[in-house]
Amino acid sequence: MSRFSAHWFAATFALAYTVLLVLDLPLFHYYPLTGTLSWHPLPEEFGPSMHWYGLLAGAGIAACGAAWVLKDGYLPVTVRYWIWLAPAAAMAACLYVLRGFFGVS
Amino acid sequence: MLIPFLLLLHVLVAVGLIGAITHQAVAALRPPAPTGRISFAGRYRAVNAGLFARTVVGLYLASIVLGAVIYPTYRLDARIALEEMGLAWAVGLFELKEHWGGLGLALLPLYALYWRTADTHDNRGPRIAATWLLAFVVWFDFIVGHVLNNLRGL
Numbered sequence: 292m293s294r295f296s297a298h299w300f301a302a303t304f305a306l307a308y309t310v311l312l313v314l315d316l317p318l319f320h321y322y323p324l325t326g327t328l329s330w331h332p333l334p335e336e337f338g339p340s341m342h343w344y345g346l347l348a349g350a351g352i353a354a355c356g357a358a359w360v361l362k363d364g365y366l367p368v369t370v371r372y373w374i375w376l377a378p379a380a381a382m383a384a385c386l387y388v389l390r391g392f393f394g395v396s
Numbered sequence: 397m398l399i400p401f402l403l404l405l406h407v408l409v410a411v412g413l414i415g416a417i418t419h420q421a422v423a424a425l426r427p428p429a430p431t432g433r434i435s436f437a438g439r440y441r442a443v444n445a446g447l448f449a450r451t452v453v454g455l456y457l458a459s460i461v462l463g464a465v466i467y468p469t470y471r472l473d474a475r476i477a478l479e480e481m482g483l484a485w486a487v488g489l490f491e492l493k494e495h496w497g498g499l500g501l502a503l504l505p506l507y508a509l510y511w512r513t514a515d516t517h518d519n520r521g522p523r524i525a526a527t528w529l530l531a532f533v534v535w536f537d538f539i540v541g542h543v544l545n546n547l548r549g550l
Contacts, residue, residue: 297505304502312495323468341471344464347498354502372518375526378502382533385495392488 298374299361304354305381308346312388317345318352399469403550406462410538413455420448420511421531424524449511452530453504460497466550467494474548486547493540500533 311317320329324338332340363371390396423443470490478486507530510523 295505297509301502301506305499308495308499308502321468323471339471339476341468343467343494343498346495347501350498351501358505372522375503375506375522375529378499379529381499381502382496385492385499389488389491389495392484392491394485 294359296358296361296363298363298366298371300354300358301374302377303357304350305377307353308350309381309384311346311349312385315342317342318349319345321345399466399550402462402466406459406466409455409459409462410534410541413452413459413534414538416448416452416455417527417531417534419443420452421527424527445511449508453508456500456504456534460501463497469550474544474550477548483547486544489540490544493537496533497537500530503530
């Protein structure tokens with residue numbers, strides 16, 4: 292049996308991604324104009340920053356850690372059955388966070 | 397020249413991904429009858445589950461990697477132009493595409509697990525849900541990518 296828990300991976304990735312997005316705390320920032328990677332935000336002269344890579348890396352590291360350390364058995368069967376709702380809820384949270392783009396305040 | 401080539405490759409991978417995940421989503425909903433005469437719809441549903449799951453996972457990862465490679469060009473060339481055109485909704489759609497595409501990665505191991513294990517009463521519901529959710533993400537990302545490329549291509 293695989294040591295990697297897909298259930299913990301899904302739940303942790305979704306939760307970590309949402310928290311990092313809401314708090315605007317990517318693991319790192321990337322500045323494509325200058326090709327600079329930084330752990331913290333840089334001044335405007337570095338150009339626009341990109342958070343997506345940092346969000347993916349942060350959520351991915353947290354999810355891989357949880358998936359290797361925690362066992363499926365720690366989750367009740369009912370929770371495992373509905374665990375796919377975690378990414379779905381995170382998607383809904385993203386839509387809420389981005390609502391300003393669509394003219395919703 | 398490299399970016400348009402990578403964008404084209406990204407689209408082709410996405411087309412393959414849409415075909416595979418849609419095929420499997422239909423199969424998950426209603427597995428084919430084991431015997432008897434098989435209709436076109438029956439054949440459409442009769443997918444090799446293991447092979448399709450591995451294909452979907454591979455294509456999804458390839459699509460994410462290609463998208464990540466061309467993303468900086470979008471950020472500098474396309475997004476700024478969209479903002480200058482006052483198309484905030486288009487920028488928002490792209491943001492949503494990227495976030496939902498990233499969250500699809502959370503589903504991927506779960507999706508692979510469901511298709512690696514036998515189709516039983518206990519896992520049928522989660523299997524259908526995970527497959528359809530992933531299919532929704534793939535279709536949404538594909539359509540949004542197409543619309544945005546029409547508005548302001550790379």
